[in-house]
Amino acid sequence: MICLIYDYLIIRFGELSLKGKNKRRFIYKLDETVREKLRPFPNLKIKKHFDNIDIQLNGESYQEVAEVLTKIFGIHLIRPALKVENNIESIKEKALEIIQNEPNVRTFKISAKRKNKRFPVKSNELNHVLGGHILTNTENITVDVHHPDLDLRVEVMDHETRIYGKEYRGAGGLPVGTAGRVLLMLSGGIDSPVAGYLLLKRGVTIEAVHFHSPPYTNDRARQKVIDLAEKLQDFGGKVKLHIVPFTNVQIAIRDKMPENYSMTIMRRMMMRITEKLAEKRNALAIGTGESLGQVASQTLDSMNTINEVTNLPVLRPLLSMDKIEIMAIANRIETYDISIRPYEDCCTIFLPAAPKTKPNRKNANKFEQYLPIDDLIEEAISGVETIEIGKHNDKDFIDQLL
Numbered sequence: 302m303i304c305l306i307y308d309y310l311i312i313r314f315g316e317l318s319l320k321g322k323n324k325r326r327f328i329y330k331l332d333e334t335v336r337e338k339l340r341p342f343p344n345l346k347i348k349k350h351f352d353n354i355d356i357q358l359n360g361e362s363y364q365e366v367a368e369v370l371t372k373i374f375g376i377h378l379i380r381p382a383l384k385v386e387n388n389i390e391s392i393k394e395k396a397l398e399i400i401q402n403e404p405n406v407r408t409f410k411i412s413a414k415r416k417n418k419r420f421p422v423k424s425n426e427l428n429h430v431l432g433g434h435i436l437t438n439t440e441n442i443t444v445d446v447h448h449p450d451l452d453l454r455v456e457v458m459d460h461e462t463r464i465y466g467k468e469y470r471g472a473g474g475l476p477v478g479t480a481g482r483v484l485l486m487l488s489g490g491i492d493s494p495v496a497g498y499l500l501l502k503r504g505v506t507i508e509a510v511h512f513h514s515p516p517y518t519n520d521r522a523r524q525k526v527i528d529l530a531e532k533l534q535d536f537g538g539k540v541k542l543h544i545v546p547f548t549n550v551q552i553a554i555r556d557k558m559p560e561n562y563s564m565t566i567m568r569r570m571m572m573r574i575t576e577k578l579a580e581k582r583n584a585l586a587i588g589t590g591e592s593l594g595q596v597a598s599q600t601l602d603s604m605n606t607i608n609e610v611t612n613l614p615v616l617r618p619l620l621s622m623d624k625i626e627i628m629a630i631a632n633r634i635e636t637y638d639i640s641i642r643p644y645e646d647c648c649t650i651f652l653p654a655a656p657k658t659k660p661n662r663k664n665a666n667k668f669e670q671y672l673p674i675d676d677l678i679e680e681a682i683s684g685v686e687t688i689e690i691g692k693h694n695d696k697d698f699i700d701q702l703l
Contacts, residue, residue: 307363307381307466312354312370315377315473324351331375331476334537338369367469372535374502375479376471380454382463389422393434395464396453400435400442403467408445409435413455420457427455475504477537482506483616484579485588486571487526487542489646492590492619494529494636495627499618500588501536508582509533509540510575512547514647522644530690532636539689543578546684547571547647550677555651557671564598564656565665566672567648568607573674574681576611586614592627593620597656606660 312335317327332349339345339356345366346357356366363381370379383399385391400409413427422430431453432444454465485497487509497507511526527542534540550570558566575587591599598607608615619627631637 306383308358308384309382309463310356310358310363310366310370311380311382311463311465312356312376312471313378313380314353314375315471317375317475318352327375327476327479328354330478331373334373334375334476334478335370338373338537339366342366370471371469372472372537373476374472374474374504374537375476377473378471379469381466381468383466384461384463387417387420387457387460387462389430392427392455392457392462392464393431396431396455397435397438399453399464399466400439400451403451406450406467407441408443408449409451409453410444410446410449411435411453411455413457415457417457417459427457431455472502472536474502477501477504478506480504480506481586482508482582482584483586483588484543484575484582484584485509486575486590487511487529488590488648489522489526489529489640489644490590490648491624491631491637491640492592492595492627494533494590494640495630495634496588496590496618497533498536498630498634498636500616501533501538505586505588506538507533507540507588508584509542510545510578511542512545512571512574512647514546514548514551514650517548517551517650518645518647521642522646525639525642525644526646527688527690528639529636530688532634532639534690536634539691542688542690544686544688545574545578545681547681550574550681551647551651553672553677558668560653561655561657562660562665562668563651563653565603565606565660566669568598568603569610569665569669570674570677572607572611572615573678576613577678577682578685579613584613586616587611588616588618590619591617592622592624593617595624597658600658602659602661603657606662606665609662609665 320327328349332354335354336347342361344359344361348355367379370376383395385395400406411428411431413424415424451467456463480503483500483505485507487493501507509530513523530540530542554563554566594600
């Protein structure tokens with residue numbers, strides 16, 4: 302077995318192919334993201350078309366480039382391709398080379414397409430010629446036209462023929478940046494990063510909001526959230542993280558609110574502050590990692606009471622998922638191990654012994670009369686620290702503390 306050297310990677314679109322007159326805008330955003338994520342590969346030549354994006358590898362590792370592309374939303378498939386002359390012997394040679402060197406191939410089919418009608422061998426005949434050549438020159442490899450290990454695609458074009466190897470499955474969804482801006486409430490737990498991932502999949506640009514309560518929460522908890530935001534940025538777009546000083550808000554709630562309503566009031570204050578930030582950032586919605594019924598603050602009664610304080614849509618992509626489903630996604634997108642680092646976030650401090658599972662708006666409003674809501678919000682907003690993920694190396698600061 303030799304190492305395959307492919308010449309191209311061909312990006313195939315998925316859902317964005319259905320966008321009609323808006324399709325060019327979606328392709329532009331996807332092309333922009335692809336170029337940004339592939340900066341570490343200087344030899345690539347990238348060219349966008351109406352139905353695909355071609356990446357000429359020029360010696361770069363196709364596996365390494367494809368691995369980056371599989372995380373980018375808006376991509377349906379990535380196909381590595383070899384180019385050969387429009388010569389039947391050259392095509393047979395390279396088709397056999399791919400079959401022999403792609404790993405774990407025991408069955409195959411040929412899918413030939415003769416776009417160049419001047420080529421003397423027709424598509425159907427080409428299927429038979431190439432299939433026969435492969436069967437004659439291999440052992441223990443058979444044809445399976447329904448569920449092959451490798452669907453060997455061959456495209457005979459005007460000036461060259463492309464032969465495609467084993468394809469990589471893309472992340473699907475829509476290109477990040479095509480569906481507006483959402484402020485994601487990023488706690489540092491397991492759920493909210495998964496919510497961010499699913500929101501990104503629908504094409505939104507994410508800016509994260511984290512509520513930080515020193516000295517009750519420490520710099521390791523802060524770094525955990527920065528690391529989660531970096532993971533989310535792998536899937537496309539630039540992520541900004543807004544760190545909100547929340548200590549005084551929590552102390553005021555602890556001192557002045559009934560204990561069983563403290564969780565509800567805290568979430569209402571978070572919503573108010575996030576809405577103010579959304580106005581400043583021209584965001585159209587708030588995103589959360591809430592799953593219906595998972596904890597006291599995520600019952601339907603709680604959501605109804607908490608939502609009262611914002612006029613923005615609250616997007617909850619995990620609403621119908623159970624914890625096992627959420628954890629499975631967290632593991633797949635590599636946020637789980639970060640989320641379970643044992644550093645407390647603001648939601649776990651001053652935790653009431655018996656939080657109200659069926660709070661109502663009337664009581665919440667009555668209790669909040671004793672809080673200086675506007676002053677607390679203004680103080681929190683004025684102290685926000687904004688981090689552009691990727692431009693700060695906060696780990697160096699943490700390392701200095703060790």
